[in-house]
Amino acid sequence: MSSLVELPGYASAFEAWLATGPDAVAAAAEPTPSFETRVSLMSNLMATLFHEGWGRYGWPEAVGGLGGTILHRAAMWEALARYGVPGMALYEHLEVLAPTLVALGPPAFLAEAMPRYLAGKERWAQGFSEPGAGSDLASLRTRAVPVDGGYAISGRKIWTSWARYATWCLVLARTGTVESRHRGLTAFIVDLRSPGVEVHAITQANGTDELAEVSFDEVHVPADRIVGELDGGWAVGMHILSHERGTFAWFHHLFLHQHLAGSLGVGDPADDSRLGDAVLDLAATTATSYAALRAHESGRPLGPRAAFTKLLLCEAERSTFDWILANDGDLALGLDDPEIAVQRQGYLFSRIVTVYGGSQQMQLETIAKQVVKL
Amino acid sequence: MSTIAATDDLFLDSARQALQRASGSDDVLSSLGWWDLLESLDDPEARTALFALFRAQGRELVTTAALGALLAHPYVDTAPGAVTATIPRGSTLFVLGNPGDRLLVDRPDQGATLIDAGAVTLTPLAVPGEVALQRVTLAPDPVGPPPTDQATAEPDGHTRHPDRAVADLDLDGPADTDGAITGSTRPSSQHPDRAVADLDLDGPADTDRTTAGSTRPSSQHLDWVAADLAGPPTTAEPALGDTRHLNLDGSPTTAEPDGNTRRGGLDGPADTDRTTTGSTRPSSQHLDSVAADLGGPVDIGEGIAEAARRRSLFLGRVALAFDMLGAAEAALALATEHALAREQFGQPIARFQAVRHLLAWATTDCAAIEAVAQRAVALDEAAPAGFDEVVKALAGRNARRACERTLQVMGAIGFTAEHDHHRFHSRVLALDALLGSSAELTRRLGTRVRKQQTGLDLPARLLAAAEQ
Numbered sequence: 001m002s003s004l005v006e007l008p009g010y011a012s013a014f015e016a017w018l019a020t021g022p023d024a025v026a027a028a029a030e031p032t033p034s035f036e037t038r039v040s041l042m043s044n045l046m047a048t049l050f051h052e053g054w055g056r057y058g059w060p061e062a063v064g065g066l067g068g069t070i071l072h073r074a075a076m077w078e079a080l081a082r083y084g085v086p087g088m089a090l091y092e093h094l095e096v097l098a099p100t101l102v103a104l105g106p107p108a109f110l111a112e113a114m115p116r117y118l119a120g121k122e123r124w125a126q127g128f129s130e131p132g133a134g135s136d137l138a139s140l141r142t143r144a145v146p147v148d149g150g151y152a153i154s155g156r157k158i159w160t161s162w163a164r165y166a167t168w169c170l171v172l173a174r175t176g177t178v179e180s181r182h183r184g185l186t187a188f189i190v191d192l193r194s195p196g197v198e199v200h201a202i203t204q205a206n207g208t209d210e211l212a213e214v215s216f217d218e219v220h221v222p223a224d225r226i227v228g229e230l231d232g233g234w235a236v237g238m239h240i241l242s243h244e245r246g247t248f249a250w251f252h253h254l255f256l257h258q259h260l261a262g263s264l265g266v267g268d269p270a271d272d273s274r275l276g277d278a279v280l281d282l283a284a285t286t287a288t289s290y291a292a293l294r295a296h297e298s299g300r301p302l303g304p305r306a307a308f309t310k311l312l313l314c315e316a317e318r319s320t321f322d323w324i325l326a327n328d329g330d331l332a333l334g335l336d337d338p339e340i341a342v343q344r345q346g347y348l349f350s351r352i353v354t355v356y357g358g359s360q361q362m363q364l365e366t367i368a369k370q371v372v373k374l
Numbered sequence: 375m376s377t378i379a380a381t382d383d384l385f386l387d388s389a390r391q392a393l394q395r396a397s398g399s400d401d402v403l404s405s406l407g408w409w410d411l412l413e414s415l416d417d418p419e420a421r422t423a424l425f426a427l428f429r430a431q432g433r434e435l436v437t438t439a440a441l442g443a444l445l446a447h448p449y450v451d452t453a454p455g456a457v458t459a460t461i462p463r464g465s466t467l468f469v470l471g472n473p474g475d476r477l478l479v480d481r482p483d484q485g486a487t488l489i490d491a492g493a494v495t496l497t498p499l500a501v502p503g504e505v506a507l508q509r510v511t512l513a514p515d516p517v518g519p520p521p522t523d524q525a526t527a528e529p530d531g532h533t534r535h536p537d538r539a540v541a542d543l544d545l546d547g548p549a550d551t552d553g554a555i556t557g558s559t560r561p562s563s564q565h566p567d568r569a570v571a572d573l574d575l576d577g578p579a580d581t582d583r584t585t586a587g588s589t590r591p592s593s594q595h596l597d598w599v600a601a602d603l604a605g606p607p608t609t610a611e612p613a614l615g616d617t618r619h620l621n622l623d624g625s626p627t628t629a630e631p632d633g634n635t636r637r638g639g640l641d642g643p644a645d646t647d648r649t650t651t652g653s654t655r656p657s658s659q660h661l662d663s664v665a666a667d668l669g670g671p672v673d674i675g676e677g678i679a680e681a682a683r684r685r686s687l688f689l690g691r692v693a694l695a696f697d698m699l700g701a702a703e704a705a706l707a708l709a710t711e712h713a714l715a716r717e718q719f720g721q722p723i724a725r726f727q728a729v730r731h732l733l734a735w736a737t738t739d740c741a742a743i744e745a746v747a748q749r750a751v752a753l754d755e756a757a758p759a760g761f762d763e764v765v766k767a768l769a770g771r772n773a774r775r776a777c778e779r780t781l782q783v784m785g786a787i788g789f790t791a792e793h794d795h796h797r798f799h800s801r802v803l804a805l806d807a808l809l810g811s812s813a814e815l816t817r818r819l820g821t822r823v824r825k826q827q828t829g830l831d832l833p834a835r836l837l838a839a840a841e842q
Binding site: 007008011071074075078082250254257260261264267272274275276279280282283284286288290294308311312361363364365367368369371372374 | 823838
């Protein structure tokens with residue numbers, strides 16, 4: 001299996017495996033409007049990929065991986081998208097949180113927890129936003145107070161994606177004063193099964209319940225569950241955001257290609273210019289997110305350039321679904337056909353992509369300040 | 375603004391400095407070693423440096439002969455800059471910058487022809503944005519030197535050659551003779567049997583976009599000339615073997631008789647004087663002998679031309695994308711400077727989010743062009759089919775958008791003739807119009823994707839190239 005650490009060998013061997021038509025892939029490729037069902041299909045797919053070894057490449061051996069780089073993961077999901085898997089669902093967090101966990105998290109804990117994540121047995125959520133802290137993340141108020149053997153966390157997080165389905169949550173909490181702003185924050189790994197944790201799902205406008213509000217009432221967290229440094233949570237958050245706004249675009253946009261391709265059959269020739277525009281937006285996302293992958297692979301920090309990728313991904317997602325809506329009117333009407341229901345969920349979600357992961361306006365401010373130097 | 379990797383910055387900076395020093399002279403290509411880069415297209419670093427010149431051209435508002443030479447390169451193997459490819463638009467031919475000794479005219483499906491630059495009339499056009507565009511008229515001007523502007527119209531309002539006064543080299547053949555040009559002044563209809571191939575890359579649909587005939591006084595109609603030069607459609611291959619390049623002397627080797635390398639970059643016979651006035655222009659020894667041997671147009675069969683055409687368009691479109699990127703970046707720099715200096719309500723307007731976000735979007739527009747164009751340079755021949763169209767379409771669309779956003783930031787001063795902003799904006803508009811506009815290419819891209827029922831396989835191509 002050693003040749004699989006090299007990307008060409010891995011990519012062609014994985015392609016050959018996909019060509020055999022594995023059941024788990026076929027099942028995950030079925031249009032499935034129920035998010036709960038999606039979670040179980042995707043978890044099953046992850047288990048298969050882990051068992052066969054494909055899902056372990058791109059991750060270090062210390063966390064249950066088999067070596068290789070982020071390009072292995074990029075290639076795996078590229079091929080899965082081509083074979084009809086419509087998205088990563090909540091395993092998107094593997095490409096948002098896990099790179100930071102692996103880089104900055106507690107090794108002993110991750111040696112146990114990451115293999116379960118990679119194998120689809122456990123899932124992770126990200127506890128950043130609060131009712132009073134959205135774009136102004138540094139104003140968050142959830143507190144972590146030192147207690148015997150660790151910390152007690154109290155506070156409320158909201159818009160916590162997939163908390164309902166998650167075992168672990170990476171919580172950004174205040175270990176300094178409120179006035180210390182971003183300097184007094186620490187990133188904790190919190191077991192969502194702990195006493196004092198309550199998770200309330202939030203049903204979304206597109207019908208799924210991927211978001212949640214999570215409250216913490218003196219939840220005990222062992223001392224060895226800190227990611228990064230004590231009071232160094234801001235750096236952890238920025239590390240995560242450089243993936244969420246940078247490399248993540250690669251993974252997410254692969255499925256936009258497939259959404260678009262799936263609707264080409266109903267395309268109106270009179271609308272070819274708009275279709276071309278969507279393809280251009282996708283190409284811009286491919287090119288910028290590929291640069292992000294390579295930057296990550298060679299250890300160069302992406303910095304404010306991640307904001308470009310985030311903005312371009314949002315543009316691509318919007319123009320893709322703009323075209324799909326314009327050419328497939330059924331999307332606005334029906335929920336009975338699973339395929340249309342899934343497209344409709346995607347369309348509605350594309351209207352909100354400019355909000356999550358840092359709003360479009362915040363990305364523009366990042367660029368104005370740090371790139372244009374205004 | 376720092377949107378590029380350090381090595382690219384290096385190439386770009388040296389190209390910009392060279393262009394500034396040389397004040398637009400073509401010598402800059404020699405001083406930069408650009409001709410050597412053209413011989414090293416297989417090397418990714420060399421390609422990066424080669425294309426950095428075009429980005430620098432956009433930044434510095436300079437046109438060199440580089441594009442025509444780059445476009446000709448896949449067709450012919452000659453001394454540096456000896457052959458300049460013409461650029462068709464609609465059914466009119468153009469060259470950018472001062473051409474070499476020979477012009478390459480390509481006709482899709484019918485091969486290409488090399489003609490002596492002295493056998494054509496070049497009419498400089500007043501294209502804003504320092505785009506040194508010249509219209510190519512295949513007829514030698516019987517009256518005098520080529521007119522330089524619209525002042526060549528006679529005082530009585532007649533054109534110099536009223537009977538030939540149609541701007542376009544209309545090569546569409548009889549099928550198009552009832553096109554947009556009014557019949558009576560359209561000499562092509564007089565010679566339907568000698569009409570040559572369609573030069574219009576976009577097909578007959580564009581023939582009605584031809585420049586309005588008799589109101590363009592400086593142009594001359596050329597159908598008869600073109601027909602004479604090219605003869606009937608060339609179907610036979612020249613007996614030159616199936617090499618990628620057509621060697622003008624027919625030799626498949628790369629060694630010159632005198633032992634010099636064929637395209638010796640800077641050490642070949644100097645192409646010193648690049649004026650456009652035919653016979654006095656010293657040309658390379660090599661081409662002189664060719665001209666002497668062949669004494670006229672040289673046909674390049676469709677078999678060679680077809681592959682060369684694809685490669686040529688790829689290189690040319692990527693080059694134009696970089697030039698437009700440079701111009702948009704320059705417009706952005708002007709608007710940024712303005713936003714930081716201009717005060718309203720007691721503070722620089724750069725403090726207002728509405729203004730900041732316009733500039734951030736313009737920067738994003740540029741970042742997208744840069745990323746896509748850089749991928750094209752890196753992938754080169756491994757790029758997905760039609761990727762050059764994607765690059766050019768995106769560059770035209772985004773550079774135009776960026777200029778619109780920066781114009782809004784500039785306010786009214788940006789719309790004055792004295793301010794430089796319009797020069798960069800105009801350059802983008804002009805270059806967008808060459809080798810397929812963003813509007814045309816975007817529509818065509820949509821049509822192709824819809825018909826093929828599949829998107830661009832760019833992600834897979836990038837990954838496949840990543841390991842090498």
